[in-house]
Amino acid sequence: MNRRSFILAASAAVLAPSASRAELIVPFAEAPSRAFIPHPTFVAQQCADWCWAASCSMIFGTLGHPTDQRKVVDFLYSDLACAPxxxxxxxxxxLSKSWIDDHGVTFRPRIEASFDQESGIIAINDALIVSELLQKRPLLYANKDHCMVIVEADFIPTPRGPRIIAMGALDPWLPSDQPGSSPYHRLTKAERRPAFLGGDMMYLAAVRI
Structure with missing residues (x-):
């Protein structure tokens, strides 16, 4: 996963029992709310292919364990290769093994819920995503060729729970030729849709420590 390229939000259809009924059925609607992390840790990737390592570093740092992205890379590539x-x-x-953070403290993250296209795992929903963000826990996201960190979601409360209508992420890719550029990225509709439904999302994980 290098540069940038699911929400399984239920879409409810309200059907009248009979065509002869004249009453108007109005769907539930309410003003959008926002769940977000006010001060997440941002880490810029140190090479073109390290979005995955920088994003994991952001997750760990925001959860209280700053960990250099090079430690993450070293786990997969002992020669610190610039590789996806x-x-x-x-x-x-x-996201499931023990680490030693930059302060020498051992910690072990765990995945609370996830969507993983390659592994056939669909075990996350809008309610859990919103809950994690309200608890100040970011989520690791990957589309078809890039990793980012979800730090914000706009949602509409419904009788069946929150329905996410937008998400924002921190993108570790900051081109050197664009000084002062913002790491914030608003996910497109395609990026929010799972790959098996024709979108770009390949991975989404709620992480706790």
Missing amino acids: APKTRDLTTI
Whole structure:
């Protein structure tokens, strides 16, 4: 996963029991709310192919364990090669093993829920995503060729739970020829849609420590 290129939000259709009914059925609607992390840790990737390592470093740092992205890279490539993470299962391993942070403290993250296109895992929904962000926990995201960190979601409350209508991420890619550029990236509709539904999302994981 180098440069940039699911939400399984239920779409409810309200059907009248009979065509002869004259009453108007109005769908539930409410003003959007926002769940976000006010001060997430940002880490810029140190090479063109290290978006995955920088994103994991952001996750760890925001959760209280700053960890240099080079430690993450060293786990897969002992020579610190500027190379992409080969499989999404490597991301799952990184987010599930013990680490020693930059302060010498040992910690072990765990994946609370995830969507993993390559592994056939669909175990996350809008309610959990919103809950994680409200608890100030970012999520690791990957589209078809780039990793980012989800730090914001706009959602509409419904009787069946929150329905996400937009998401924002921190993008570790900051081109050197664009000084002062913002790392914030608003996900497109395609980036929010799972790959098996014709979108670009390949991976999304809620991480806790």
